[in-house]
Amino acid sequence: MLLIHCPYCDETLPELEFAYAGEAHIARPEDPSTMSDEEWRDFLFIRSNPKGPHFERWRHVHGCARFFNAVRDTVSDRFLLTYKAGEPRPDLASLEAAQ
Amino acid sequence: MSQFRIPGKGRVDHAKTVRFAFDNREYTGLRGDTVASALLAHGVHLMGRSFKYHRPRGPVTADSAEPNALIGTSRGPGRFEPNTRATVQELREGLICESQNRLGALSFDFGAVNDALYPLFPAGFYYKTFMWPRSFWDKLYEPVIRRAAGLGRAPSEVDPDTYASRYLHADLLVVGAGPSGLMAALEAARAGVRVTLVDENAEMGGALLSDPGVEIDGRPAWDWLDATLAELASLGVRLMTRTTAIGYYHQNMIGLCQKLTDHLDEIADNAPRERMWRVRATRVVLAQGALEKPLVFHGNDRPGVMLAGAAQTYLHRYGVKVGTRAVIVTSHDSAYHAAFDLAAAGTRIVAIVETRAAPPETLRAEARVRGIELLAGHTVTGTRGRLRVASVTVNPVQGGRVGEPRMIHCDCLLMSGGWTPSLHLFSHTKGSLQWDAESNTFLPGRMTENCHIAGAGRGLWGFEAALTDGAKAGADAARALGNEAKAAPLSVAHDRPGTGESHRELPTDRRSSRVRAFIDFQNDVTAKDIRLAVREGMRSIEHVKRYTTNGMATDQGKMSNINGLMIAADAVGKAPPEVGLTTFRPPYTPTTFGAFAGYHRGATFEVTRRTPIDPWAEANGAVFEPVSLWRRAWYFPKGGEDMEAAVARECRATRASVGIFDASTLGKIEVAGPDAVEFMNRMYTNPWTKLAPGRCRYGVLLGEDGYIRDDGVIGRLSDELFHVTTTTGGAPRVLNMMEDYLQTEWPDLDVWLTSTTEQWATVALNGPNARKVLEGLVEGVDLSAEAMPHMSVAECRVAGFPARLFRLSFTGELGFEINVPARHGLALWEALMEAGRPHDITPYGTETMHVLRAEKGFIIVGQDTDGTVAPEDAGLGWAIGKKKPDFVGKRSLARPDLVAPGRKQLVGLLTEDGGVKLEEGAQIVLDPDQPLPMKMVGHVTSSYHSATLGRSIAMALIEGGHDMEGRDVYLPMPDGTHRARITSTAFYDPDGSRLKL
């Protein structure tokens, strides 16, 4: 069971209060009707699935109920950072340097 | 008192006798004994039989690493446990034990014929032997293997014990209360840290319990121990004995299994047997000590052959001599101390067989003083004795040549192959291991967690080293937690430091094919098996493990891993670290299922959600079915009716007069705010802008992929307030999905969502007399068809309670759904039952609800859809707001695969014989005479007997089904192939005239 820092509660809390919510920074297109079949397919189904740091979404579903973003290393299962929804994608190189 | 128990010695209570039975024989032991120590006190070494060869075996350890002395224990009716380690199980009054894995008596085991035939059972025996002929597998091989498989006898009754769980948060968790762990806990606690100290044994002290001659800070070891434990307690340290750290998980989460009652004579009511602790510690100190390694020689598994350290423990902790004539065989200094202590207690040490040519002079001198013969540079090449070692054969080794044998009589042989740090928990963290060539062992390397390793667990030896290292670890941990700490210096007298060397198999003069030198005692893996596995192509240690089963027994290779590795590495011709170690996995020792399950058994196995009306249903004989986490009334049988009869009656009564149904489980979401209608337009397929307040609409929710996710009737209560209903199982999912879009895609919308599923109790009234039942109870709204037409909603009072009243229908009959605050749900139900009495109001359950809706062709999301069904497929194209610029899933409706021909589409099916009810899930073919494998074009999603229509009806998803109305299809079922005709899904009242009441 992981500990996850909720950027809204500003507390590090047990994973049992959280739910995973897929890859982060995949914004729904402004106007889906203008998208080609291929573009739409990529939006729906194509994910990065990296070995290493992964930008992903979590929800503090049994807490403040907010969705937020996280960088988690899929090899070590360690969270490198969590940040509020809507904040820009953090720079990976500086994050890893900080580790 | 037997000749093996030393009066007054040990930590057992010599004044308190405890009676127990082993293999139907009564014995007595002392309070504080384990089953093993008590049996050894009676001279009983033979405690079990090995798994494969049924060889006689006795305890080889005095701790939880024990591979041999596994017994079944019974603590009363239903309280039987197999594979308990006799070396761990404490005596309790009336404990009944039995040996395992024997055919016949323990002393004469028919299964031992396997032992005589051992050349037939090499490593990989099963893989090689049971391949051919294939036809023998079912009838012969599998039944025989199944009978032989498994260790111990599985309990057959439900476990009457209870098991508990706790979450615990600690600044520092110290695992192991030997010298290092005690000092770590002490230094940290003195620095003000919130410490928990755990140990798997019945008492704390670790190696100090087996070495009372040591003096620490001028005090005898046991006095120092008492004082230290008292100080720890006074500092508020949580001290937990009989508590095993079974696993080390991410971010310093440790699982602890605490045994609470197995050692007690009397057990208080409601006392749990074990408790699982899920500990989150900011820092962890692992002070688990080291495990003594056996030496590998022919006959090293005979009862009476045990680890020297174990003999020392039996002597000092339990006051038990493991024999009267002992031979020691060792490659490490530590066994000398065991020998000297035993000699002092009256055991005759016939010889110390030393594999090293030149053991330390101090030890030689001490042996000489005691008159003990020291055979340096010797090896052991065999043991004899049927059920107990009676003699040992020793040979000199010079320049690699094994000299002439000499036989020495003895009744126990005490061995030591050196010590291996216990790295199991550290390995759970994926910490790296480093090979230490000098000590021929792995030591902890790079850490991945906030943890410290102290003492023998990182290869240190001797009490002063362990105590000092523990104190340092405790102080380091305290400082890491931000506390000031400085480890105080310690002085140790009569310390017993030591070194040793490591061996593979001991040198022997036997023909290699005749050597049976065991590595994994429990699984009967010999050194020869490991070499054979390598010869047969197993190069990876993981393959060697699986091929030979080395390390796969219940002790998880605690004794066998390093010996196995050394031999495999030698056979492969590589250095041990290049061959590597197999993965240690939790749990550290076998752990009961009960401890893992905790409170999740019986009535609290999982949440059972109940509606406010559930007590009425229960009192009125409802049969329930689980629907997601809810239990729902399935049907209400009357006077011995079966399900079919009850459902037929409920259906007929509802269509003829009026039925009443508990719909409280429906998900409900309040969507409120100035942008509520915009939000609804974006989420649901339907258009909402023109829906007037006071009206409702059937809404369809898609995923972004265009497939149906949920549906439900949605009422507009005002311009800026919607009452959304969802399916019972979909409620949390739908709210989560809505919140997701709102929080992350459209945070600009001023609209908010609140779950009101449990705020409201919901009762559905359906049938031509529904209005008549309701009329008298309603205040504040006109129920007439003109004022309240089909698909409308009003806020009013019903039976005196504030209510949200919907007119809608999931049955095709005139229908209402009444929502009242949940606390009034039961009273509302009862008022409606009373008001409905003149109309023979009939309560119905979920099955009747399903039949009635199927007669109308209404879908159930999750039954008639499966996550790959688009609205058009389900005949719901009419619910798409085609003029809306966008909604969730809209773009996907134009995806190539969603517009391609041949999609599975929902249709009705009528069997040729109306008495045949198709099976849900039955596959459909167009031509029953086509060659195998047949082309399956779809499957049945819903199927019922319809009392209304007097025949069966079904719905099915069939490729291109919408264009196939009138065509016959075939459904092969177990009783034969059935023909059915594709129809519309509206089986009953297709023009909806019954709603126009």
Place this chain on the structure above:
Amino acid sequence: MMTDQTHDFPVTSEAGARLRIEELAPEARFSLRVRPTNAPVLGQALGLDLPGRIGQIAEAQGRKALCLGPDEWLICAPEAARDAIVEAARDAYVAASHSLTEISDREISYAISGPAAQELLSIACPRDLDRLAPGEAVRTVFDSAQVVLWRDGPEAFRLDVWRSFAPHVRALLDIGRAEIDAGL
């Protein structure tokens, strides 16, 4: 089953004094959702200074507001204040749009008090309760049920549980209580 009756343990045994579990009578409860910028308007309307930090509680005239999320407050009040709260919020809607949804019947509440109260909660609550200060409350989980856990004092807690989950939570509390009484 879950009506407004209580099932108190009689405080007769020594154990009873260590641990008391009481089902609380209903009160008026609302879920208030409003943008933080508009929170002061609603606070003024309800007579409460809506706290801005998750877990904080404001209390005035028998009304309480607990901050559960950045834009979410749980409002609790005596039943007699229900209509006044609804009206006050309605009046404030034009100035500060929001959602005030009545949830008085959604949850059942248990008061758990006594020296063993925190231990009892630790049978199924994974949070570090030492870090929940008296006068604070959080949404969390108890076993597989979502709850709002209030700490009213060092040895006094309140647990709000969705109504249909309450029998399960209550059963666990009773098992835990019996276990603690057993003294092991």
